[in-house]
Amino acid sequence: MKVPVGFFQVLWSFVSFLPYFFLLFTLGLLKGAIIGPVVIGIIVISNSAVIIGLWPAHFIWTFYCVLRTKRLGPVLKMVVVVALPVPLILWPIVGIVGSLLGGIGFGFFAPLFATFEAVGENVADKCYHCFVDGCLSTIRGSWTAVQDFTDFCFHSYFSYMDELSEKVPEDEKPVDIRLSKLPSCFLASLIGVPVDVSLITAVALWKSPYMLYQGWKRLLEDLVGREGPFLETVCVPFAGLAILLWPLAVVGAVIAAVISSFFLGLYAGVIVHQEDSLLMGLAYIVSVVSLFDEYVNDLLYLSEGSCLPRPRYRRNMNPNQVKKNGQSNDTNRCRQGLFRLQLEKLLSILSLNFIVCVPLIQVWDWLFKSCEVNGRILLRDGLIDIMDIEECIVKGNCKKLGIKLPAWSIVQCLLASAKSNSSGLVISDDLELTKSNSPREKMFEWFIGPLLIMKEQIKQLQLDDKEETCLRELIMLGKNENPEDWDDSHFLSSDNVRKAQLQAIIRRLQGIVASMSRVPTFRRRFRNLVKMLYIEALQTGASANHIGEIPKSRYNTDSLVRSGDKEGRDETVMYYQQTRKNMTL
Template sequence: MASSSWQLDSLIRWVTTNYAEPLDAVQRTVRIAYVVFAFCAALFLGALKALVVGPIAALLLILGNVGVILGLFPAHVAWTVYSLLKTNCMNAALKFAFLFALPVLFGLWLALSIFGSGLVGVGYGFFTPWVSTFEAFRQNSETKKFLHCIVDGTWGTIKGSCTVVRDFADFCYHSYPLYLKELRESTHDHQPHSIRLMEVPSCIVVGLMGLIVDIPLYTVIAVIKSPYMLFKGWQRLLQDLISREGPFLETACVPIAGLAILLWPLVVVGSILLAIISGIFIGLYGSVIVYQERSFRRGVAFVIAMVAEFDEYTNDWLYLREGSILPRPRYRKRKVSHSTEFSVGSSTARGVKIGSGSSNAPAMLVPNLAPSRSVREAIQEVKMVQIWEDLMKCCEMRGKELVDANIITSVDLNEWLRTKGSNQETIGLGLPSYAFLHSLLYSIKAGSGGFLLSCGIEVTQLNRPQDRLLDWFFHPVMVLKEHIRVIKMGEDEVRFLEKLVLFIGNIPSIDTWDNGSVAPQDALRAAQIQAISRRLVGMTRGISKFPTYRRRYRQVVKQLITYSLDQQGSCRSRSTISVSSVEIMPAEV
């Protein structure tokens, strides 16, 4: 028995030694064959779906957006001219300069918006079905992969085109007038901006010079460096493929990364178009430099210096040699606050020295060729859609509480929907501000160092979405959260803050809600709480201008109307039952 056992062990060791590597090689070959077959099949099926669905989705998006642009164009012109004439933040000379530049700005708006709508329509309509086919490989079971390969990106792409048109219409019809309203009304407490009439011609000349100089030179620089960007991007993607990093880390994502290799030339073409568009706005920004520096010479210096800035900026992104051989005259004689200009913070964040004046230069649009993150890192990052969904969920939950307390009724909600939110600030701003306040209080009570969502996910500086819109709000939200935590409000003060936030400081409406709050007797304490309420409402007002916000919030209001009617129906049925029982009792007696 011992001898036979030894012989069996020897046989197992011999088989393991001689056939382990061939078996691994066979498995690798099968896996590679599967990936190649899956990629080719998804490429063909995605192209077929793109040819069928793409024209419909693209046509809906293009016609819808162009219809909104042309239909609202007279109203946009009238609103803008009225706001410029009505505002008190500019003197007469500056208003004249803006009115003179309005035809150019509106011409750019028409050209770029229509061109952008066509580009987005074609890109979204034809490439979304394609990408959705490859995304189906992330499903676990083979049956789900096959089903999602066929279904994904068909009807959803058409619905997505309609959603894009609706969000764009919301921005043009609701958000833009709100910006103009703030321009007319938020300037009484600030020193008005002024310009001398003799400086207006200088601004016009420098703006035209910027368009003539920057657009062609930006185009030449982008076209010259585009071949290097093409091969550099392919090199980065192939390195990730060989080393199994970035999008190639997971086997299920390899087909998607293969599609990225094929479509990289389109990214290069898109970067050239973005460089041209950047040249338009940066050239026009020379007029702002003339106004800020009160110098025609420094405006011309800005136009020349920004060509060198763009050359050096693209060198940094493409990992070419530092600096630029182009001249870079100094165009600043004093430091300008970051709130008045854009920043090129991407390069400085990597520790690359851009040069004098670059921190105040307008942002330029160039794709990043830095090593891509792994799929696991991307999955761990909180998505913007999660934050949106959590915000709407909190609005719905807090709204139901207020409906149960009879603070908000179905009449108020219907009134907000009918009047497009113009006269009902309690529903349009108070309710989301109230929900936002409770989210901050929830984060503070949980001891979170960031922003804690209702689902338990903590949004911090490390895992927050890398979204430009969120950059404008995340830090102020953290500052406000720390301010609320530091002052340590009592329960009655929190109730008072709830009333201030919900009713937007409307004293008659505040008195109608008895929630057990007590106004602070200390004037400093009351001022602190009122300042917090104003900042909360201001942040919510800024968020409400985002295109997707209005569509999502209207769905929340409709759900609250349904909930309110259900509650009224249940109360009415209970009262009917109680009355009938009272009428039956004497007859039985």
């Protein structure tokens, strides 16, 4: 678009923008007021029922797994058992209050944002979509949120606890603390929590007016000059919305500071244990306030460093990290553009088009699409059968499909990336995932880093086509604990070192997939994938003898199509109809 130049052009652009914006804002508020109570009721009532209903099981199973685990030493286990009742008793309160706040935020802001999205450049019939968008989709989204939360409480939590109670390798030492250090650790935490919470809260409140002023100043400057987020027409409504909602961002930042200060105060006990000194823990309590103040100053373009004292709280601490004469020598960092990046991040969230989430969604979609394609191939080749699908759908035992199928799909990606000499992971013909363009979420970085390492390891092994074919069978059907497990397989190489390297890659990859399976979204989408594979098996006549034994009333494809979330239902219906059409032809 042509950016207006001159005072009168800028003034006219600003004046003409205001009525347009306030009409959309009023309509969005009205839709939020109507849809919000419905969404709040769905989320709060459903989540509360899940929390209260599962609370006895969570309480008992948590104690059982902690007492059974070998990962914790006796002293630390005793401390955890004594402290466990507090978070377990608080969990229903925190869960219900969190559901209430989440329901308010989603039920109110989702229709508001959808109203602004309806006036995008690529939207036809804008007037109709301004009134309709964000109504039914928000209600469906609330049910999806309830389903994901239920999956977390039913599946993910128990999976984490089961992993805690599993057997540990003989060479792994349990984590423990010395009993003689406990009094000083508790004392440091008891002092640190009230001191740090009060001081960090005071600093956050003192600096909040500066944050409010700096944010509004930057946004208004961009609005008048049509720069930054106001440069593109599609971003203008959301940037204007950010001006009104910026106080909420400031309030959120203060609340986040208060919550984090509690854990920062507790960490003083960890410092005491690590440094074996109560004085070091007390020094940390004072230093962390100075560190927080310095970070806020950097964020708000205030004076560098902090005037608060920062004593040494680690024995091997770099002298340059200690404050001297009220100045900080370890803040040689890039300050230009920092606050603008924070604003742009907020604006991206407000537009529901957060730039970091786009590749994450693409990667997530690629994984399930790859599992769908590979699932059909494995079903055709007999490496998975109708019994595996039946066990996953009916009994909920998806260990083979839920772990091995995604693992094989990722292995194929690693093989293709290694052959193409890519610096990252080739997940499609036009998309290569590298460290520079990958999502910035910390959890995703924990996954992408090991995958890049495994790709380089596979590249060095230089597998041929026959080995790759055999590797697929070994991942889906074989055991991968020892090199001798592959002796009866068709794997050509007799090199035990080579076998051990591949088995280590497979085990590590299956561990990564097991961690991914605990994400509630994974479980919901994978259920829809299994339903499509089941329909595929029925339509292609896979394992016909076994299928004939399945009662139709128990395994009805129409009931499978009706279950699941809307996205999964639509995909299942379309695929089912297309499959039926192809068979008819």
